[in-house]
Amino acid sequence: MDRKSAPLLATDKNDLGHLEIFLENLYAVHSIAYSQLDHHFYVFAVRENGHWLSWEETCFYAAMLDLPTVPLIKTLTTPQHKADFENEILTIVKGTGSFDAHDAATGAPATMEGIVTRNAAGFPVSAFAENVFKYVRKGHVKTDAHWTRNWHRAALNYEGGNYVDHHR
Numbered sequence: 001m002d003r004k005s006a007p008l009l010a011t012d013k014n015d016l017g018h019l020e021i022f023l024e025n026l027y028a029v030h031s032i033a034y035s036q037l038d039h040h041f042y043v044f045a046v047r048e049n050g051h052w053l054s055w056e057e058t059c060f061y062a063a064m065l066d067l068p069t070v071p072l073i074k075t076l077t078t079p080q081h082k083a084d085f086e087n088e089i090l091t092i093v094k095g096t097g098s099f100d101a102h103d104a105a106t107g108a109p110a111t112m113e114g115i116v117t118r119n120a121a122g123f124p125v126s127a128f129a130e131n132v133f134k135y136v137r138k139g140h141v142k143t144d145a146h147w148t149r150n151w152h153r154a155a156l157n158y159e160g161g162n163y164v165d166h167h168r
Contacts, residue, residue, distance in 0.1 A: 034099035042070040054122040071098035
């Protein structure tokens with residue numbers, strides 16, 4: 001995704017100990033708008049002392065901190081053949097995804113901008129490339145380097161009132 005991901009920073013460096021919580025940032029609308037967002041930030045990983053925690057542990061800490069996790073689209077078994085894995089991913093990303101993607105300029109339905117797969121088990125930071133795969137579809141970015149001049153906040157489900165930017 002073209003959004004920056006960053007670890008959650010505690011107000012006191014000892015609040016989380018050695019845990020680093022990584023969140024996907026969906027706050028600003030770029031090329032794709034999502035019509036089914038409940039939150040602006042979703043946990044996708046937790047790292048502790050040079051080790052990426054398992055998905056189960058990641059979900060545990062996210063729940064403990066009352067933070068949502070990125071949607072789990074599908075659990076895959078280890079593929080026997082690279083082509084089978086690639087075909088599975090390409091089939092999955094043909095949909096609009098859990099957040100219901102739309103072209104921000106036209107409002108037309110859009111396919112997912114990408115997908116991340118990871119080993120559900122924990123693994124050392126040094127083995128990241130062997131355990132995480134990210135696919136981003138070609139051409140999903142339609143904004144230029146100056147998109148920040150005219151950006152707007154992504155609307156959330158269940159919000160309302162005069163403080164919400166509804167003009168887009």
